[in-house]
Amino acid sequence: MEKRTEIGSLGEFGLIQRLAEGFTSHQPWTSIGIGDDAAGLEANGFKVVSTTELMIEGVHFDLSYTPLKHLGFKVASIALSDIAAMNAIPAQLSVGLGLSNRFSVEAVEELYEGIKLACEEYKIDLVGGDTTSSPQGLIISVSALGLVAEDQLVKRSGAKPNDVICVTGDLGGALMGLQSLEREKQVYLANPDMQPELNEKNYVVMRQLKPMARFDIIHDLKELGVVPTSMIDCSDGLSSEILHLCNASGTGARIFEKNIPIDDETYLVATEFSISPLTAALNGGEDYELVFTIAQSDFDKVSKITDVTAIGYMTDIPKERVLVMKSEQIVALTAPGFGPQ
Numbered sequence: 001m002e003k004r005t006e007i008g009s010l011g012e013f014g015l016i017q018r019l020a021e022g023f024t025s026h027q028p029w030t031s032i033g034i035g036d037d038a039a040g041l042e043a044n045g046f047k048v049v050s051t052t053e054l055m056i057e058g059v060h061f062d063l064s065y066t067p068l069k070h071l072g073f074k075v076a077s078i079a080l081s082d083i084a085a086m087n088a089i090p091a092q093l094s095v096g097l098g099l100s101n102r103f104s105v106e107a108v109e110e111l112y113e114g115i116k117l118a119c120e121e122y123k124i125d126l127v128g129g130d131t132t133s134s135p136q137g138l139i140i141s142v143s144a145l146g147l148v149a150e151d152q153l154v155k156r157s158g159a160k161p162n163d164v165i166c167v168t169g170d171l172g173g174a175l176m177g178l179q180s181l182e183r184e185k186q187v188y189l190a191n192p193d194m195q196p197e198l199n200e201k202n203y204v205v206m207r208q209l210k211p212m213a214r215f216d217i218i219h220d221l222k223e224l225g226v227v228p229t230s231m232i233d234c235s236d237g238l239s240s241e242i243l244h245l246c247n248a249s250g251t252g253a254r255i256f257e258k259n260i261p262i263d264d265e266t267y268l269v270a271t272e273f274s275i276s277p278l279t280a281a282l283n284g285g286e287d288y289e290l291v292f293t294i295a296q297s298d299f300d301k302v303s304k305i306t307d308v309t310a311i312g313y314m315t316d317i318p319k320e321r322v323l324v325m326k327s328e329q330i331v332a333l334t335a336p337g338f339g340p341q
């Protein structure tokens, strides 16, 4: 049987100490880490950006198909994706935990293995958090801090008409991964002897379980000397993110179906589930790619980055945010949360 240590046997401070062991510092910016009343960061003339993500078991994740290690990595990635969307470099992470007695010390350590992996992948420091009990289930909150030179900070609001709209990676995969995992869960609940059939869905499943914050692209843009005019990360689907950029910038947008990047596996799985791959890209969430705009004069430089696709451009007609279909039909971009367009 697997070892199970009750949290009560270590106590809150013992647990924190155990979780903090094995985390090493990656950041010269970190001046105070775990163990004091608050953490410290030397900003040295940079702007500090901060963000928080809160995830609740049964609402944002399902532990029947989400390994705790992946969950730890994912919640860190999600928070860091918001730091990337400001064109900032990530520096520090704090983790808040609400734990019911269902969770053993070993289970929490699994979660922290994933957080540690994220700290190594993104070269950031875990500098603190809070630990408390929860009546049921797991609650996890991650706050992240990043740094950016003042003239490189990118907000949602800087896009101008004729700027090129770009996206990183491909879209719709995370939703198809979620659909696949949910279906396997139902199959398992109906017949626990069934083996999961996820082999051919590895890419989309990993898009759901282990998203990456795209600092590789932030780095490429910096190398090329390009500062996007506006940027957002893609957590709710492409339509929603474009509408956010347009609203904040006071522009319209025209994007083209034929340019929207969708992976072959996403296509196949979407077809299997009778979901339109285009709908998965436009309205599926959790891909954590970046959507940004650049001045036309930067287009040649940015087209050197292999994992960036130009999908359209901003316009000077704020009420016109549209998708040009392959059939040349033009449809309005809509997203839940925005009401009637």
Ligand code: ADP
Pocket: 016, 019, 020, 033, 034, 035, 036, 037, 038, 095, 096, 097, 126, 127, 128, 129, 130, 131
């Ligand atoms: P306080 O009573 O001031 O809230 P705590 O005893 O909760 O302090 O925390 C002690 C130290 O451990 C602090 O540096 C805090 O940031 C850190 N810490 C607490 N919980 C966690 C956690 N889940 N992960 C990482 N660090 C934690």
Ligand code: MG
Pocket: 129, 130, 131
């Ligand atoms: Mg505390």
